[in-house]
Amino acid sequence: LAGFEGKHFISIDKLSNEELRGLLDLSKKYRDTYGKNATVDPVTAPKPLTGKSVSMIFQKRSTRTRVSTETGMNLLGGQALFLGPSDIQLGVNESMRDTALVLSRFNSIVLARVFSHNDVLELSKHATVPVINALSDMHHPLQTLADLMALEDHFGDLKGKTLAWVGDGNNVLHDLMLGGAKLGMNIRIATPVGYDANAGVIETTKKLGAENGTEDVFLTTVASEAVKGSDVVVTDTWVSMGQESEYEKRVKEFDGYQVNASLMKHANPGAVFLHCLPRHPEEVSDEVFYSEQSLVFPEAENRMWTVMAVMAAQLGKL
Ligand code: CP
Ligand code: NVA
The missing domain is CATH 3.40.50.1370 (Aspartate/ornithine carbamoyltransferase)
Incomplete structure (x- = not known):
């Protein structure tokens, strides 16, 4: 997965076969390490994302995507920030471009659930950190x-x-x-x-x-x-x-x-x-x-x- 560092995650066709394989294998490794059957003590389990953060823009509802990202980021030692539709300036007072440029200065990753796929493309065009598409009208790669x-x-x-x-x-x-x-x-x-x-x-x-x-x-x-x-x-x-x-x-x-x-x-x-x-x-x-x-x-x-x-x-x- 070395080549995946810094990349956006927008739709599955943008992944190489090796990246797809690597992500599935790493997911299984994390289940073994952090899951209910893990033998590792949660206190001493590795925290590779200590000091990292993900801001999560949600223009729509979510149970799984929100809770899995917040909980998963926490297990890896990092922090997740939930930004619901009425929490930030985006869409009312501020453009996607400016939001992308600002969040990139605070956070290590920006995740977004949007209506129009163009919004996630716009976000990924301007963000200087990796972006995750957390569902658009066209794609749901997670x-x-x-x-x-x-x-x-x-x-x-x-x-x-x-x-x-x-x-x-x-x-x-x-x-x-x-x-x-x-x-x-x-x-x-x-x-x-x-x-x-x-x-x-x-x-x-x-x-x-x-x-x-x-x-x-x-x-x-x-x-x-x-x-x-x-x-x-x-x-x-x-x-x-x-x-x-x-x-x-x-x-x-x-x-x-x-x-x-x-x-x-x-x-x-x-x-x-x-x-x-x-x-x-x-x-x-x-x-x-x-x-x-x-x-x-x-x-x-x-x-x-x-x-x-x-x-x-x-x-x-x-
Ligand atoms: N499957 C899925 O994306 O569920 P949420 O809408 O609850 O995140
Ligand atoms: N197709 C559904 C998926 C929800 C997870 C939607 O876009 O609302």
Whole structure:
């Protein structure tokens, strides 16, 4: 991970395969060192980020991203500052550019959850310290690291495994398809008409898939077609943050896309289920969400090990 020092973490396609591998391995190492089963005394556990800090700009709500980053930074010896939408001048009184230049003088890393992906690009253009994209309308790369970690814990090597996405062609899907393709997974996607994944991200995924020996990306509007022959079924909310006014329209147009026991029957025996959370019953039944097949809570826990790995690697202090 030597080459990752000082780099921004904006979307999964910007990582080399070696960087992706290194971040997943470091995440597992941190779980061994700081997790519930660790044998190390927390008092004497290494604190490689002592004296470091991350400021966390949140334009939207968060449970996992906020708590995992604050707690994880603390475990590594550093400090995290939560900056909610009404805590700082940004957006009301101050530009992203000026915010980037100022926070870079105080903090070692700036993390941001924004509406428009352009905002995180603007932040990374002007910040003089590494930036972490903590979710934009286009990308959610931290989530993908946690998802791939959960899948590797379950399956081991993911090369040749098949991942099916059923639902909205959104931010969470974008990085997951990019990251899955990098690790050699076949990608199958079912989205309703008008809710497709971004065309550019599909193209990049096809290219990464070809480089890593996967089948071509399979696109359909029929949920059971995508799930056929898959080892992993993934969905997310049909109504992302910022789309609340479209709730009724979306719920109508996503009819038939719920992941439930009858849909899971089309997957391979032993298939597992993922969801980034927060979850609503319309996109996944309780029966699947709380089943033995569901990895959603280890997946959520991994958000902490993976963001710790990203921050330590950006600061070159593992
Ligand atoms: N999965 C995820 O990013 O959750 P939060 O919105 O709670 O951070
Ligand atoms: N797609 C969802 C993910 C939440 C973690 C959203 O953007 O709101």
